[in-house]
Amino acid sequence: MILKAIKNRFSVRKFKSQPIEQEKLDEIMEAGRLAPSARNVQPWKFVVIRDPEKRAQLTEICKGQKFVSEAPVTIALCANNTDYCMTCGQQAYTVDASIAGEHIALQAAELGLGTCWIGAFYHEPMAKLINLPSDYKIVGLLPLGYPDVEKGERNLKPVEEVVVWDSF
Numbered sequence: 114m115i116l117k118a119i120k121n122r123f124s125v126r127k128f129k130s131q132p133i134e135q136e137k138l139d140e141i142m143e144a145g146r147l148a149p150s151a152r153n154v155q156p157w158k159f160v161v162i163r164d165p166e167k168r169a170q171l172t173e174i175c176k177g178q179k180f181v182s183e184a185p186v187t188i189a190l191c192a193n194n195t196d197y198c199m200t201c202g203q204q205a206y207t208v209d210a211s212i213a214g215e216h217i218a219l220q221a222a223e224l225g226l227g228t229c230w231i232g233a234f235y236h237e238p239m240a241k242l243i244n245l246p247s248d249y250k251i252v253g254l255l256p257l258g259y260p261d262v263e264k265g266e267r268n269l270k271p272v273e274e275v276v277v278w279d280s281f
């Protein structure tokens with residue numbers, strides 16, 4: 114049930130060192146691959162970072178966020194076609210990669226794994242770490258692993274505050 118996974122997902126910032134089964138990783142990446150994209154360009158590349166030496170560098174790249182290095186895997190959400198601006202004025206690649214990222218986060222939650230979207234990272238050292246081709250950008254990072262923390266109360270706005278019907 115998709116709503117169950119949505120309700121189970123929360124930002125996990127403490128991970129067990131327990132490795133992630135390859136079948137689960139494959140399912141999670143498949144969820145990313147199935148995401149919709151503007152003009153079906155599918156501009157993404159999901160870089161699955163498992164290498165301990167690379168992971169050790171993530172704390173500094175992510176402005177001291179140690180839990181990123183502690184996750185057994187971090188996924189870098191990358192995309193090319195960065196010049197494509199939709200009629201609505203939004204850059205398609207950031208929207209596309211973000212939708213794929215949420216597919217990944219929700220499938221992870223479904224499988225009992227945790228993620229946390231990371232926007233606070235320095236792009237250039239991160240690009241160097243993964244040998245990013247010059248026509249790609251990194252839209253976000255998702256550390257991934259078994260949570261070592263219980264889900265608390267989420268501080269969310271009530272529905273009346275976030276939904277308007279027909280017009281502002």
Ligand SMILES: Cc1cc2nc3c(=O)[nH]c(=O)nc-3n(C[C@H](O)[C@H](O)[C@H](O)COP(=O)(O)O)c2cc1C
Pocket residue numbers: 122123124125126178229230231232233234267
């Ligand atoms: C675009 C984006 C960037 C974020 N960047 C970070 C980050 O760099 N570090 C972090 O700890 N959390 C980050 N978060 C997680 C948010 O803080 C979190 O989603 C929010 O507080 C709501 O909590 P919840 O996900 O547990 O519901 C980011 C979330 C989004 C959507």
